[in-house]
Amino acid sequence: MNVFLTNPNGSIPTTQLQLSGSKSETNRMLLLQALYPQIKIVNASNSDDSQVMLKALKNFQLTTLNAQLVDVHHAGTAMRFLTAFFAIKEGTEVVLTGSTRMKERPVKILVEALRQLGAEISYLEKEGYPPLRIKGTKLTKQKVNLAANISSQYISALLLIAPKLENGLELVLEGEITSMPYIKMTLALLNEIGVKTLVENNTIKVIQHQLPIIHHPITVESDWSSASYWYSFIALAPIGTQITLASFKKNSLQGDSVLVEIYKNFGVETIFNDKKITLHKVANLEPATLNLELNNCPDIAQTIAVTCFGLGIVCELSGLHTLKIKETDRLLALQTELTKLGAVVSCTDDSIRINKSQMIKENVVISTYNDHRMALSFAPLALKVPIVIENADVVSKSYPGFWEDVKRFGIGVL
Known part of the structure; x- marks a missing residue:
């Protein structure tokens, strides 16, 4: 199953989602x-x-x-x-x-x-x-x-x-x-x-x-890696956009909770309240170059890479040697798919660099390589251009209800 993603109205409703346990x-x-x-x-x-x-x-x-x-x-x-x-x-x-x-x-x-x-x-x-x-x-x-x-x-x-x-x-x-x-x-x-x-x-x-x-x-805390895709959506959205996600802890056991600090670089503020987090786009920030060591949280590397590309931010992400033996070689897959969209990307065995891009190509078909995180991490680009996600049902590996949640967020899913 392929899905075609668009942002038909250009506006995003305030949304609250209950994410599944980690x-x-x-x-x-x-x-x-x-x-x-x-x-x-x-x-x-x-x-x-x-x-x-x-x-x-x-x-x-x-x-x-x-x-x-x-x-x-x-x-x-x-x-x-x-x-x-x-x-x-x-x-x-x-x-x-x-x-x-x-x-x-x-x-x-x-x-x-x-x-x-x-x-x-x-x-x-x-x-x-x-x-x-x-x-x-x-x-x-x-x-x-x-x-x-x-x-x-x-x-x-x-x-x-x-x-x-x-x-x-x-x-x-x-x-x-x-x-x-x-x-x-x-x-x-x-x-x-x-x-x-x-x-x-x-x-x-x-x-x-x-x-x-x-x-x-x-009680299992909700999944921070699933939350990462919503951080990306909010980072790519206009100032003022927000979403509330349940159920999360301020002092989480999950390494991916570093999203709270990382996404400040993209103007996303996280507000904790009663086991929920509200993500709020408060500013359009553009650091000259974003250098991140992701040794402790490699699962969010794809999300961050796509966010940086979507915002036109130069980034270098390192500490990613484990990504080569995941569902696919995630570094190679990222390089291939981002290049199709117009990015200039280089990789080593444990890092990826994405240079500033002047444009994002429309209606590109993103291959997912039987890797749920490829489908999930590229979806937020729908806020910038129409995009096609191939084999979209692969998201069930970690986030079965993702496409329904994306619809609730105001994105067209066809």
């Missing part, structure tokens, strides 16, 4: 709930990724004669988290697979770490990549050393199963840590269910724990 928080909580069924979750994400995770966990059987096939499709978080989960389910055997693109996304670092702990995991096709055959076993070893600049999902996968390991876990991270906010999120959620953790320099310890101490349901 996919990152939800998937962590779903795994913890599978380990500790007493956990109750409120405002879980309705994304495809979370539905895949939930289905895999619900359909999993503890005893079976044959290896169970679990297909996570495009869900990278589910692949990493379930690899760790199935590794500790004694007496079971699982074949964990995914889409063609998933079979191109490396998982060797996590597999090797689990093997250090005693896990029985083998590769069924290409060495270092899914599909995996996982024989669940009791893991008694305690200590793992990992490079600190890897995807935080590998680290979080180990931390989430750590309370169930016989001797807990001591995780030593070597070098500079990538995406620390996501690791902190995982640790905070463990603490919330009663698991004790300790962080000393680059060593993280998780204490073995039988039962969580829970006195209330755990």
